[in-house]
Amino acid sequence: MNIYFAPLQGYTDAAYQRFHNEVYGGCIDCYYTPFLRVENGAPRVKDIREVNQLHNSPISVVPQIIVKDIDEFRILVDAIRVEGYREIDINMGCPYPMQVKKGRGAGLMLNITNVKKIFDAISSSDDIKFSLKMRLGVDKNNQWKLLRESLNTTPFKHITLHPRIAKQQYKGNVEFDSFLDFCNSVNHNIIYNGDIVDISQINDLNTCCPEIYGVMIGRGLLARPSMALEYKNNIVLTRQQQIEKFLLLHTKLFHYYSSKLSGESHLLVKMKTIWDFSEPLIGRKSYKLIKKASSLAKYNEVINMLML
Numbered sequence: 374m375n376i377y378f379a380p381l382q383g384y385t386d387a388a389y390q391r392f393h394n395e396v397y398g399g400c401i402d403c404y405y406t407p408f409l410r411v412e413n414g415a416p417r418v419k420d421i422r423e424v425n426q427l428h429n430s431p432i433s434v435v436p437q438i439i440v441k442d443i444d445e446f447r448i449l450v451d452a453i454r455v456e457g458y459r460e461i462d463i464n465m466g467c468p469y470p471m472q473v474k475k476g477r478g479a480g481l482m483l484n485i486t487n488v489k490k491i492f493d494a495i496s497s498s499d500d501i502k503f504s505l506k507m508r509l510g511v512d513k514n515n516q517w518k519l520l521r522e523s524l525n526t527t528p529f530k531h532i533t534l535h536p537r538i539a540k541q542q543y544k545g546n547v548e549f550d551s552f553l554d555f556c557n558s559v560n561h562n563i564i565y566n567g568d569i570v571d572i573s574q575i576n577d578l579n580t581c582c583p584e585i586y587g588v589m590i591g592r593g594l595l596a597r598p599s600m601a602l603e604y605k606n607n608i609v610l611t612r613q614q615q616i617e618k619f620l621l622l623h624t625k626l627f628h629y630y631s632s633k634l635s636g637e638s639h640l641l642v643k644m645k646t647i648w649d650f651s652e653p654l655i656g657r658k659s660y661k662l663i664k665k666a667s668s669l670a671k672y673n674e675v676i677n678m679l680m681l
Contacts, residue, residue: 374579375402375587376601377533378594379566380437382407383646385591387426392625393598394432396618400601402587404432405506408439408464409449410477416452428457435504437462441476443490450494450501459500460530463491465507468539479508479539482516485523492527506533506566506589512540514551524559531562533589543592553582562586569593572604596650598622615654616679623647623676637669644672655679 378385378393378401390404406427409420427434436458438449446463453461465488467478476484481491495503505524510516516538517524524532536552537545547567556563565578566589575588594600599615602608610618627644634640645663652660659679666672 374575374585374604375564376400376575376604377402377564377587377589378404378601379589379591380405380407381591381595384595384649387423388626388629390427390432390434391430392622392629395625396622397598397602399432400605402433404434405462405589406434406436408437408467409453410439411445411448414448416449421452421456424453424456424458435460435462437464437506439464439467439472439477440491441481441484442487443494446491446494450498454501460502460504462504462506462533465505466533466535466539468508468537468542473511473539479511482507482520483511485519488520489523492523495527495529502530503528504530504532506535508535508537508539509548509551509555510538512538514538514548517555518558521558524561529561531564531586532559533564533566535566537567556582556585564589566590570596572600572609575604592650596653612654619651619654620676620680641666641669641672 378390385404385407387406390406394401394404406424409416409424411417424434424436436453436456438446438453438461440446440449440463450461464478465481467473469478472478473480476487481488507517534552534555536548536555537543552565563585564587565582565585569575569588569590570593578585578588590600597615599610599618603610623644626647630640630643634643645666648655648660648663659675662675663672666675
């Protein structure tokens with residue numbers, strides 16, 4: 374089954390994706406960038422800088438955009454086209470209230486007129502392929518059905534579904550029955566996204582839904598960056614092997630951010646985020662010591678302890 378690395382703002386930047394690929398052997402079929410968005414009528418400069426860094430890299434990367442209407446869609450597509458990309462993913466699933474209230478992410482699902490204008494533009498595109506990431510709805514799990522006809526008549530490369538409503542954000546259980554209903558109703562390649570933290574879950578999906586195109590994993594891969602490597606090679610790394618690889622990734626990121634960020638405090642804050650999902654791997658004691666480190670010297674002491 375194909376494995377896709379979901380984008381997470383503040384975590385999976387260009388450097389993380391590039392070094393993850395180096396350390397874990399190119400077992401991710403595609404990395405998706407954190408979403409690009411329009412700010413003051415133009416693409417955010419730092420977003421464009423990020424996708425530019427990954428262009429012509431040895432990894433498969435697809436920029437993701439978040440929009441509220443056809444105007445923002447065209448602004449971002451034109452900017453990404455200039456960067457040389459020929460595939461774009463549309464975020465129609467972001468659950469965060471700030472975006473939803475503005476009609477972006479999952480909020481776009483409620484504006485059928487805007488959705489249809491964007492889908493019409495996709496249908497007429499002859500140089501860029503599009504994929505879509507979405508949820509079941511904003512506050513009801515059947516709101517996707519209002520878009521079913523448009524989904525089926527738009528030439529998406531694939532559609533990724535996170536089977537929750539936006540109101541849940543990432544809480545509560547995923548609605549797997551609704552996912553199956555979606556698969557049976559939409560005539561596109563379907564990717565599953567949501568709460569995958571273990572290889573056994575990928576195998577279970579492969580058994581019960583062999584027809585799906587793949588799985589997209591975000592937080593699970595941040596917690597266990599070796600998951601795709603282990604799945605693709607049918608191996609299970611020991612805890613120590615996982616930690617060793619994680620530390621190799623950490624070292625590459627540390628050297629990179631040391632050259633890019635100014636000031637010890639800025640670097641320390643950035644490095645701590647790398648461990649945000651790692652408590653199950655390194656244990657609560659080490660996790661808390663990392664989070665409490667008040668200087669780079671104390672931070673490095675804890676990291677050196679993990680190397681023993």
